[in-house]
Amino acid sequence: MNSREQDDQRKGALKQQLVNTLDYEQLMNCMRCGFCQPACPTFHQTGLEAASPRGRIALMKAVADGLMEPDEAFKQQMDLCLGCRACEPVCPSDVKYGQLLEQTKDALFEHAEPAGAIPLRGLHKFAKPIFKRHRRLRLMSTILHAYQRSGLQRLANKGNLLRWLPAHMQTMERIMPHADSRGVVKRVGGHRFEAKGERIGTVGLFRGCIMDVLFTETNVNTVRLLTESGYDVVIPKEQSCCGALFSHSGDRDTAREFAKQNVKVFGDAKVDYIASNAGGCGAMLVEYDHLLADEAEWVGPAREFAVQVKDISELLLRSQRWNQLPEAAVQSKTAAQPETTRDDTVTVTYQDSCHLRNVMRAGEGPRQLLRLIPDTNFVELEGGEVCCGSAGIYNLVQPQMANDIVDSRMEAVRDTKASIILTSNPGCLLQMKVGVEREKANDRIQVMHVVDYFAEKILK
Amino acid sequence: MIVNEVRQDLLQLLGPERYRDDKEALVTHSYDATPMLQSLPDAVVYPDSTSEVQHILRLANKHRIPIVPRGAASNLCGGTVPVSGGIVVAMTRMNKLLELDTDNLTATVQPGLNTKQFHREVEKRGLFYPPDPSSMVISTLGGNIMEGAGGLRGLKYGTTKDYVIGLEAVLPSGEVITTGGKLYKDVAGYDLTKLLVGSEGTLAIITEATVKLIPAPRVRQTMLVAFQDIYAAARSVSRIVGAGIIPATLEFMDQPTIRVVEEYNHIGLPIDMQAVLLIEQDGQESASVQKDMDAIVSICGEEGAARIETARDEREAEQLMKARRSALSTLARIRPTTILEDATVPRSRIADMVLAINRIAAQYELNICTFGHAGDGNLHPTCTTDARNTEEIHRVEQAFADIFEEAIRLGGTITGEHGVGTVKAPYLEWKVGEAGIALMKGIKQAFDPNGIMNPGKIFAKSARKRLVITR
């Protein structure tokens, strides 16, 4: 078979898989009202129908209907989607866009063009054991850089993009925290911790892979805050990566393997709740029941697992422990009317994690928590619910769009006059750091995880 | 297919970013919010200026290429579906607020400006642009003008047509006309402004519009009233208006709607009621607003309302409005296809119309829920169905034909605010008569002798036979 024939065969197989796997019921459910468009960051940036949720669904349906081929433009449009799923909560018809996107990405991954696919597929093969066994964590930063490079390779042949790519990589390198090879377990010295005061339940900590390497401190603080709140905490040893990075790039089989392992180890640990402090991971975890829906013996346990998953803010808010905190200095204000603050109050703002908000639907938690903290003037970020452009590894593979988006986020930050931007997901945290760096505001604006800020202010 | 000569010409004018004829662009401009309607254009263009629009129209006119002007494509009548192919002219890049004139209380805008965004800008200055079609979060002002969009505030404040006072438009010949101006009085010749509003892109492309603004009301109050008897609800509506009170919002939901909304949202709606009214009054002074609200409460009470709830604050008001706001989204979740119509009758005939709709739904064994703007008689019978079930869709079509028939019999119209487009073109003659159609065609001919502007809209190839003609 010559390469032309091979290519035709690949395209045919891609099309067939899309026709077979795209959920036609969901495609039909979209009534094309367009109500999702104002929520979509890529539509906002481009103004193009094709770069909107309604447009992407129409493209998918056109492929399923045989009206168009899943060509390169189709693939690019799907790649440009952040997967932030801001289009879901606003949809009157309750279209499961995330699932349609997954089905599409699955097919694109499976039948990717060889040239583009090798780095990505090879990388997955190389990355899988590391993510899975959660060891040799120092390699994480290597992997992140490898992703960067894969992005670079895939984009390099689009000559005009080369101009800004290296600059972007430099920024990424500068803002990347130093990896801590010890992880939370070594840092806090153990896998089990007792609740302080009255016990209200047992929490299993999902430590996350990126989280545990690059943000060990946040995991340490999470454990402290949970025990202070009255939870026994366990950190099951054999837990693996949530699988989001794999799932979002279309490698659902690997994601499933990870899911099963997590369902099993947290099931064995007999916990009441599973704490997530990374919106991106949490969103993956709460959808394990959907991920494993086709595997009869796993659905039940996966569903049980999914309902136990809670964002850290929600767990902290369930405790009575924080009710006696002195009143927060100023109640939340919108950016339009920032309050003049006392000298010792810190003005902070909050950038939503899309997955926490749109998938876990727990976006209010961090805000409520922030309102409890003394000496804190919490100012809402205008459009804080809009994706910051991080979206998993999006900022690595679609740097231009990601930069455009983060720059517009920074404009809103300026209006809040905040000196600290808080986030609840490591990806968002890094992306906002990119924003601060691009804005040359490192000396004025800090970026922190909500958990770390809360711990710093409360536990001192 | 666009002939190469035209293609090259447009490419040279607009560049490859703003002239598109690849599959992605064609597919994503082949639909609007109208169910079961899709048709690919041959090209999509994104002009930046009036002179580019002129160039495009001149070229299309010379080569007899259909032109479909497009805003956000959120209309429900098939208005922006390129049913005859041709060039879609997407106006979304011309989206500036050109001027807010606080001396004359007017705003001048480009047609691609988002309606909601415009509201926000205007409200920042303490001013008010009342037209609020449900799609305003995505719709454009140009689209609103072309479709003559209405909204919840129609009764008290009027609709788009009452606010547009000046236009700049490009004719198919490429000539530019300006109509009206920052003028509240202007009787110089035929009122071309009003003629263009609601012309559905069949006459010209609007490139600039001047609208009037009013001072924003400062106070608002909300209440929800439930009735066991639909006629009592209808009588209350008539008596409220009869007493000289014009509420800002006077929304209605029938029993099938109440049941579905409650079943899905559990917001405490009384499902044994035949009708629910949502009433809002606004104004400059709380005393006068309160007086109106008191009068409304006593009228509804006299008419035997089973339940009257008044919101004490913004949050409670929001909660009450949620019942009405979630009507469409709830209905949309029940089955894959949702067909939303807008038959409209004189206010005094609402109860008759709603009961007729319920009867017709039963007769054709369909699920049709009715909600809408009781104050102005503009109802939204909404059918939940499945486009793939051809037999059922056939029944849906028959049912809606009967509904339009009934609306006209009651002195109403086939469309109150959605427009004719392709969807209601077969029924237009029922409303305006043969002579009316002939006159409208004459007007169309005068503007667009070659018939390039949004062909297939408003005028049907073949009108539907009307079975009973009684008045």
Ligand code: SF4
């Ligand atoms: S809001 Fe939902 S139904 Fe409407 S266009 Fe978007 S995805 Fe489709």
Ligand code: SF4
């Ligand atoms: S997931 Fe985010 S980027 Fe993708 S279509 Fe939805 S809103 Fe737009």
